[in-house]
Amino acid sequence: MFLPTPTIVVHLNIELPRNPDTLAALSELLHSVAELPGVAVTQNAVPELPYPRMSTSDEDYRLRIVPHSRTVLRDDVPIPLTRLEFDLLLYLTQRPRRVLPRRKLMADVWGIDEPMNSRTVDVHIRRLRDKLGADRLRITTVRGVGYRFDGPQDVVIESAPEWAVV
Numbered sequence: 001m002f003l004p005t006p007t008i009v010v011h012l013n014i015e016l017p018r019n020p021d022t023l024a025a026l027s028e029l030l031h032s033v034a035e036l037p038g039v040a041v042t043q044n045a046v047p048e049l050p051y052p053r054m055s056t057s058d059e060d061y062r063l064r065i066v067p068h069s070r071t072v073l074r075d076d077v078p079i080p081l082t083r084l085e086f087d088l089l090l091y092l093t094q095r096p097r098r099v100l101p102r103r104k105l106m107a108d109v110w111g112i113d114e115p116m117n118s119r120t121v122d123v124h125i126r127r128l129r130d131k132l133g134a135d136r137l138r139i140t141t142v143r144g145v146g147y148r149f150d151g152p153q154d155v156v157i158e159s160a161p162e163w164a165v166v
Helices: 020-034 083-093 102-110 120-138
Strands: 063-066 071-074 139-142 146-149 155-157
Touching: 063 083, 071 120, 083 102, 083 120, 083 146, 083 155, 102 120, 102 146, 120 139, 120 146
Parallel strands: 063 155
Antiparallel strands: 063 071, 139 146
8 A cells, every 4th residue: 555755845035144154054954955865846945145244445356265154255156166176175275275185185185095196186276276267376286295375365265144153
């Protein structure tokens, strides 16, 4: 005998918060729910939420990294990155102007030792540069060694709000 699976239908009307941290948390929550097994989204229930401009200064044009929501923004528009691309960008930007050998990047970002002839880091750097577009020049190749992040003045790494600290 086949029993039907119980179903719950949820309709949400949410006034978008003005605080970018709260907005990022709401966006992350909605995307997480939509990705749960067995969840069927019949409409675009999880729209790309706008990120309100915080100011009209030069800061608007900086690359903004929001670690607690794993979001990267340029001109307040999200840049879609994979988990490893985000981790790699955050790792590089937290260590500006330091040459980071490929082996160190593999050990610290991937958590594994890199085989001598592996191109893994190079491939991920290339993909990250492609997604960063105009900001790609901030990641400098140090031939035969590794990579260096040279644009700390153009990047803001936001600290986590009190509610996000575990």
